[in-house]
Structure formats: structure tokens, C-alpha cells
Amino acid sequence: MRRAPAIPLEDIADHIVIVRGQRVLLDSDLARLYGVTSKRLNEQVKRNSLRFPADFVFRLKDHELTNLRSQFATSSSSVRSWGGRRYAPYAFTEHGALMAANVLNSVRAIEVSVFVVRAFIQLRQTLAAHKDLAGQLQELERKTAALALKHNEFAAETRSQFKDVIEALRRLMSAPIPPRRPIGFVMPKQP
Numbered sequence: 001m002r003r004a005p006a007i008p009l010e011d012i013a014d015h016i017v018i019v020r021g022q023r024v025l026l027d028s029d030l031a032r033l034y035g036v037t038s039k040r041l042n043e044q045v046k047r048n049s050l051r052f053p054a055d056f057v058f059r060l061k062d063h064e065l066t067n068l069r070s071q072f073a074t075s076s077s078s079v080r081s082w083g084g085r086r087y088a089p090y091a092f093t094e095h096g097a098l099m100a101a102n103v104l105n106s107v108r109a110i111e112v113s114v115f116v117v118r119a120f121i122q123l124r125q126t127l128a129a130h131k132d133l134a135g136q137l138q139e140l141e142r143k144t145a146a147l148a149l150k151h152n153e154f155a156a157e158t159r160s161q162f163k164d165v166i167e168a169l170r171r172l173m174s175a176p177i178p179p180r181r182p183i184g185f186v187m188p189k190q191p
Contacts, residue, residue: 012119017091019064023123024091025116026060026068030100033116034109042090044103051103056096060088094120 015029025033031041045052060068065088092100094117101113 012116013123016119016123017068019060019068019091020058022091022093023120024093025097027090027092030092030097030116033112034101034104035106035112036104036109038089041100041104045090045100048103051099052096055093056099057090057092059090062088065089 012025012033015025015033016023017026018024027041027045028038031038034041045057097116097120098113101109101116
């Protein structure tokens with residue numbers, strides 16, 4: 001049995017972008033991975049349109065393509081070469097990328113599709129880990145704020161109690177003021 005070419009998952013994951021809230025691979029990137037031209041890939045998608053519902057593949061709208069180009073700062077980089085295309089590229093979801101490997105019916109496409117699916121899975125797991133971490137961080141922040149509030153209330157109460165103790169100690173430490181004799185003639189108090 002022939003062994004699949006070793007493609008680092010990070011290389012594939014670097015080409016996965018988010019469009020319309022979905023993680024997708026663009027047709028040019030997917031075609032390059034599968035060892036075919038974008039034209040051949042797109043022909044197979046059109047010929048097998050029943051295998052590619054809207055949640056598997058969709059064509060980018062002009063504003064989406066513009067947004068992607070602005071994210072990568074150029075339209076004709078060696079990795080993202082969309083310049084000169086007549087039509088906006090297709091975006092393949094995880095299931096669409098797998099279906100594309102099936103309709104291309106080439107050994108390389110079938111072998112590489114395993115790596116593509118693994119890259120999507122790895123990205124999904126990474127995002128889930130970040131969500132878990134964000135949730136834990138938010139919980140820690142909430143607990144810390146509650147603890148700080150309790151601490152502040154306790155500290156204010158403690159400061160007030162210390163103030164009362166200090167004032168009482170000062171009163172005890174001060175010498176009593178001796179009674180003064182009144183000046184002048186004072187009549188004794190009658191019982």
C-alpha cells in the first residue's frame with residue numbers, strides 16, 4: 001500500500017480561513033494540496049453538484065473576497081494568488097474538502113484528504129481548548145472579584161473596629177482631668 005505524503009498539519013491549518021462563520025479552505029489551496037489545478041477541481045464540483053450542497057461548498061461574494069485580500073495585505077502573494085481570476089473562488093468546508101477528494105478520484109487527493117480532515121479536527125480542538133480556557137479565566141475573574149469585594153468589606157469593617165479600639169485606648173491613656181475649683185464664691189449644694 002502506498003503511503004500518504006507527509007504534510008504538516010500546521011501547513012494545512014494555515015490555509016484554513018473563516019468565512020460566514022465557517023472554517024473553509026479556498027479552491028486554490030485545496031487544489032494545490034490535492035495536486036490538481038483549481039480549474040480541474042472546480043470542473044469536478046460543477047459536474048457533481050449534487051454532492052456539494054451549500055453547507056459543503058459556496059462561492060465567495062465580492063466583499064468576502066475583498067475582506068480576505070485585505071487580511072493578507074495583497075491579492076497576488078505566492079500563497080494566495082487570486083489576482084486575474086474571472087470568478088470568486090469556492091470555499092470548501094471540512095465535508096466539502098473530503099467530498100472533493102472523492103470526486104477527483106486521484107490517489108494523491110484521497111491520501112491528502114486524511115491530512116485535511118485532521119487539520120480541521122486539530123483546529124476545532126484548539127478552538128474548543130481556547131473556549132474552555134476562556135471560560136475558566138472568566139470564572140476565576142468572577143471569583144477574584146467576589147473575593148476582593150468580601151475583602152474590601154472585611155477590611156473596611158476591620159479598619160472601623162481598629163479605629164474604635166485606638167480611640168478607646170487613647171481615652172484610657174490620657175490622664176484624667178482633675179476637677180477644677182471654681183473661681184469665686186460658690187454656695188455648697190444643698191441636699
